[in-house]
Amino acid sequence: MTNLNCRVVMPLLTLGFMLYGSVKGVELPDIEIIARRVTIKVGEPFVFRLRYRFEQPLVSEPNQVPNAIDHYAYFVLKGSDDSSLVGRYRLDDVSLKLQDAQGLEYAENLMIFYDVGRNKVFFDKPGTYIIQVEGWTKTSNPLSITVEPTSKADMRAISLLSDPNDYKFLVDGSERFIYNRTERISHLKAVVDKCEGTLLAKWAAARIGIEKAKELWKKYPRGEEFMGKYRRREIVEPLFENSYKYLREGLQLPDEVLTREEVLAKIISAEIVRGDYDKALAYASEMGEKYPQGRYGSRAAEVEQQILEHHRDEVAEIPPVQLEKKQAKVPLRVLVATAIGAFVVGLLVGLLLKKKASSCSK
Numbered sequence: 001m002t003n004l005n006c007r008v009v010m011p012l013l014t015l016g017f018m019l020y021g022s023v024k025g026v027e028l029p030d031i032e033i034i035a036r037r038v039t040i041k042v043g044e045p046f047v048f049r050l051r052y053r054f055e056q057p058l059v060s061e062p063n064q065v066p067n068a069i070d071h072y073a074y075f076v077l078k079g080s081d082d083s084s085l086v087g088r089y090r091l092d093d094v095s096l097k098l099q100d101a102q103g104l105e106y107a108e109n110l111m112i113f114y115d116v117g118r119n120k121v122f123f124d125k126p127g128t129y130i131i132q133v134e135g136w137t138k139t140s141n142p143l144s145i146t147v148e149p150t151s152k153a154d155m156r157a158i159s160l161l162s163d164p165n166d167y168k169f170l171v172d173g174s175e176r177f178i179y180n181r182t183e184r185i186s187h188l189k190a191v192v193d194k195c196e197g198t199l200l201a202k203w204a205a206a207r208i209g210i211e212k213a214k215e216l217w218k219k220y221p222r223g224e225e226f227m228g229k230y231r232r233r234e235i236v237e238p239l240f241e242n243s244y245k246y247l248r249e250g251l252q253l254p255d256e257v258l259t260r261e262e263v264l265a266k267i268i269s270a271e272i273v274r275g276d277y278d279k280a281l282a283y284a285s286e287m288g289e290k291y292p293q294g295r296y297g298s299r300a301a302e303v304e305q306q307i308l309e310h311h312r313d314e315v316a317e318i319p320p321v322q323l324e325k326k327q328a329k330v331p332l333r334v335l336v337a338t339a340i341g342a343f344v345v346g347l348l349v350g351l352l353l354k355k356k357a358s359s360c361s362k
Contacts, residue, residue: 029135030052030053031050031051031133031140032051032140033048033132033140034051035047035049035145036256038144038146039145039147039148040146040147041147041149041199042121042125042148042150042155043123043150043154045112045256046111047256047258048110048131049108050094050096050109050110051096052096052105052107054103055104057104058104068106069106070095071091071096072090073133073134075089076088076132076139078130080127080144087117087118089117111171113167116164123147125147126147126148127147129144129147130142130145131145153198154195154198156195157194157200160187160190160195165184166188169181169188170188170200170207185208185211188207189208191204192204192246199257203257205246205247206246206249206251207250208246209245209249209263209266210259210263210266212239213269216239219239227273244274247267248267261290262295262296264283264296268280268284284300
């Protein structure tokens, strides 16, 4: 989230949103915001779903319904007691995904956490607030949220993240933020070590686990070779063990914190490397249920088939005696876990590339 000077006028804002392709017959959308949880603690993120509904289908060239739209909207925060304006902020870098086959509804989950302009968390004081989203000539329904006092441990966690860049790294990781990466990770680690049980500690652990997983697969780009050596105990890799440890802590994050989907994705691959297909299957099932339209969950079925084919090839190479012992230990339903689990970004890409480059996980 960033502040925006209200005197700055951008041509695109007069449209309110952009489509991937030119659009015919655009109608004014109805804007709705909903939330699972309307009570949070000081310093916690607030997650809500932004939904655009149109009276007529959006149609782009050549007469196709766009899969997503880039919206240009503002998040408005007011105090509930006197309706005073706390702030008005541009919602950045968000694409609303198509929700139906008719092109009438687009939606996405958004998270309000850190105010870059004021260098502090949005909800730093207890109270009741009203939020709305201002879109293209229309404003959403008002949503009332309650911010409750928090513990000393939570407040200490906030104080340990003293640099605004810590919060950027916590949310986006190294995909968008690489400056002083080592320093950022050290600050997050301090929160994990000193503020156990707090939401920020769980979130920091999740981010560290994800980042260490990225480091691991840069170090071992041939995932199949690493997995083989690890299972045969020919290699000891602290980077893998640390990543797994922090990812397990990150699993304690509330479902609403969007980083948790990536934690599930990474730990599925870790469990496959460890050979624990029961856990991989359980995590994959959870991810599909909780994040069916997410970056990772939406691709589970597709990659399941790809990895299942690879698993069959792998089993075919096992000598009959070994295969009989292996099958006695592994229930048939567990074999599917290999397919679902390995669609994680980067972890077992080598396995897929070996068979067909075009079917790699994103």
